[in-house]
Amino acid sequence: MKYNWNWGIFWQPAADASGTWLHYLLVGIVWTLGTALAAWVIALALGSVIGVLRTTPRAWAVRLGNAYVELFRNIPLLVQMFLWFFVLPELVPKGLGDWIKQMPPPWSAYLPAVLCLGFYTSARVAEQVRAGIQSLPVGQRMAGTAMGLTLPQTYRHVLLPQAYRIVLPPLTSEFLNIIKNSAVALTIGLMELTARARSIQEFTFQVFEAFTAATILYLAINIVVVLGMRWVERRLAVPGLIAAGGAAQAGH
């Protein structure tokens, strides 16, 4: 290996004259987190609605939910990013399409990236939520309706509080995924963390330093997320809840 290591590169001025290369990378984190968090809000909201739809007794709602999940889960994320960015503005009325295309950067890349990641991840969240609800003993739903609760009330007060607690660990994984997947937005010109690491290697040819730094930053962000989600899990834990569900099943 004949490589000229130069870790001092991060303290040298960046090509866009905005500061050092380190600063340039750190701005990338802001965009990575800004994209991932906004997309996560969409994913959680839409994913919950679709996940619930797929467990209702209405056949049309189940079919609609299934179609949604299969659509967004089975198309590669890279292709979806391309469709949101290049194809959507051509499908909507011309005035709206032109308005989308003329949006000032970086928002013209940020918005499609958030929508794309949000919809893609919502299909995965919907799958988790459905699994969480279906893992509950069927007697829970029956007991809810037997007490005179309407179907929405049964979901709100009986099923969902338990289901969310069960699926919190897989949701943590999805949250980590959305942060990492936000790197795909570099293909539509969003200068997030990975895009900036690539840019540093193009300008300076210090490829290993740039990607080592990006790797460490991703790892650090995700460790913070994991610790945060563990704290949420502990805070929301209801002693004996999941165990009680298991015991009830065993008792049948």
Next chain:
Amino acid sequence: MRKFALPLAAALALAVAQPAASQELAGTLKKIKDTGAITLGHRDSSIPFSYYDDKQQVVGYAIDICHRIVDAIKAELKIPKIDVKLNPVTSATRIPLMANGTIDLECGSTTNNLERQKQVAFTITHFVTANRYVAKKASNIKTLNDLKGKTVVSTAGTTNIKWATEENTKRNLGMSIVAAKDHAEAFLMVDTGRAAAFFMDDILLYGLVANAKNPADWAIGSEAYTVEPYGIMLRRDDPAFKKVVDNAVTQLYKSGQINAIYDKWFLKPVPPKGINLNLPMSREFKNVVAKPTDSGDPAAYQ
């Protein structure tokens, strides 16, 4: 890693078998003599420099020059035959693959600049391009001032986007500058109306326009903004190898053989589509041919 494990094993075996041979040689020359092979890094779609043609063969202007360099190495080492291996590289993989010894020469369209010379070396410049923009004829853009307040695009991580960013601040143009993933996507952004102009090396713009659906719809700006010398890349701190390669290219220029190679790729139809770029040698490159240089400083080409 398997790609270079084999040649490496072969090199080790040979080194053990012939301890007395080629003692005076070091670095890449020794590696080539010991293994009897050289690996050229090439691009997959850098037309007409280095790309796959319609028969999936690696061809191009830089590839032709590299084959001449290989002939010169063969003569220098006095060996009858060198196996030429080809290894595709991208802008992201070319540095690691050069550093770990997978490729010995990178034959493509890599800009030679002073910052990059801290990591790799370049032989004599084989092409000089300029930074220009391409726009739709219908948008009626004639000068940089016509782009004031408009959205423009360039490819992420290029010297072109760096120039556009600096010029935008210096001349207070108020352009919004978007970074695209690659040249094709940047061109698509102008085509779909997301950006008014695309700043790039003019040679690449000529190629994109020639391959566009309606080449007549496009106009390339008449002003050339910066000079970009392209060089064939080799490992740094290997003066013996660089000398052989430099001499080979210099010889190509002095003997006038470069003209035939240049004409073949820039003034005649090239595969895969049989498009003729019709681009005579620029004044800057004629200067390089007259006085070969490997400088990474754009000022040396003015």
